[in-house]
Amino acid sequence: MEAQKSTGKYWFLCFLWLAIMILLLVFYRQWFWLALPGVCTYFAKGLDIM
Template sequence: MENKASTGKYWILFFLSLILIIFMLIAPDVRPYFWLALPLVCTFFVKALDVI
C-alpha cells in the first residue's frame, strides 16, 4: 500500500503563482515576462494533482 503525500503546499504554491500570472497579464510593464511565470503554474498544478 502506498502512502499518499500531502499536496497542500503545492496547492498553495499553485494559487500564489496563479495570482502572480494574472497580475502579470494585467500589468502592462511586466506583460512581456508572462512566459517566465507560466512553467510555475503548470508545474505546481501537476504536482498538486499528484501526477508527478
C-alpha cells in the same frame, strides 16, 4: 497499500503562481511567460502526477 502524500503546499504554490501570472498579464504583459512554468509545475505536483 501506498501512503498518500500531502499536496497542500503544492496547491498553495500553484495558486500563488497563478496570482503572479494574472498580475503580470494585467501590468506587464510581455513577462507573462515567466510565471507559466511555475503554474504548470505546481499544478502537476498538486495532482500528484510528478
